[in-house]
Amino acid sequence: MHRLKILGWGLIVSAIVTGSLTVAVMRVVSLNQPAPPTQTQEDFSVLRSHLQAKNWQAADAETRRILDPWIHQQGDFLSPPAPTNIPPTVLQSLDRLWVEASNGQFGFSVQQRIWAEVRSQHPTDSAAAVKAFGDRVGWTRTQNQPDPTFIAHDWLIETELNSSPEAPVGHFPWVGVDWQRISAMMSAQSCGSCTIDAMYVQGERFNQYIPTLFDWVGTALSESEPISR
Template sequence: LYALARGVYEYDVVLLTHPDGNVLKLQVGYLDGTDPLRQVFQTVVDSLGFDTIGATGEVEAIDYRHLQAHLMAGEWQAADLETRSILQQLISTYDYFYPSIEADGIEALRCEDLQILDALWSRYSNGRYGFTAQHQVWRSLTVIDPTIRAERFGQHVQWQRAEPLPNTPFGSSLWRSDTELTYTTDAPIGHLPWSGVSSLTLERMLEEGGLGCGSCTIDAFYISEDRLAHYLNAFMARVDECLCDQARSQEQS
């Protein structure tokens, strides 16, 4: 970040260099060098994080600094949002119009990334949150039927309501939305990170419809009701594989 003067304006300029040699220039001009916008610009620049993108367009390396900062500060809601954002980046086929990760995309999640996410959540929550905590709850449920197992898990970590809410746009689902979660350390073990789809995404599907969505109303109902049962079984199977891989690596070392 550097400053320069030109005529009546004063500028802050940032040059961002990509490994391929391309340079991105960000520039903001001010009539007054004490303009509050200057601090805002500097704050934005300081918060920038960059993932490494491969030749095929897939994310090769994730920048976890923002997630770590949120977790260190106990900003659980921000950390939950950042975690979902990271998972979406790691799924190359997810829908950019209506972001959600479905069960058939779980295999694309690399164990290395799941292990890093889990380690960060486990460390800064003292083992209360993270995939290890969720996996322990999941394994304690000796239920064969996958839908019932997902529902029991939802009850255990309080992702489900005791009773469905009446008169909601998404029917009578027992599954809570992100606005109903507990973003403190008073929540049950395994409560975070959440595996649902943002309520803003669901509302946009119902309001806008059409764009990238064959039948948005039906899709919104599915996401708010049945999706988690399918997703949780696939996701926990992947977590099980990745945690086992990690345990084997630690034993060999």
């Protein structure tokens, strides 16, 4: 523990000198983050409970908790997300739980079909496909929705998601970063790039993540499916 504290403060001191405090703080935080699970089967009992209660917001947060160790290794959500690290069996089990609980309204397979449709409409423009996808599943802001954060712009933040029965098809699971993390980043002291980093997480990250994620979802769901626990 003492070595961890020394290493952490060493990174922060170094960052103050070099002007890269945001990255240093992320690295210190990541030292306490769990490594990606070594088994491809997870305990989905908490998720199943939320889904059975139709608590979509809590189920969404639990789904991200399960997937984050693979997507954001060592807790680093400023680096490009890596959805191809997610074992196919995990995606298959999560998808089945979401689809069954929502009667086909939510789930990765539902989203993947929508992605395939918008990608075929924008075969040479990935950014346009991502925007069209966000519009379809209700993750983007309409003209009548002001941005309460001044950094979110086109994409809704976690607290703005629609957990009602009228939510658009494919609205969950969400692929963004929870607002608590973004808010903590923006409130860090002596950080010259925090706003820029937050704008990346709430903007360009979607353009990077969505195409890779749903290409992988299409591959993962095509394999033999397991029985979820």
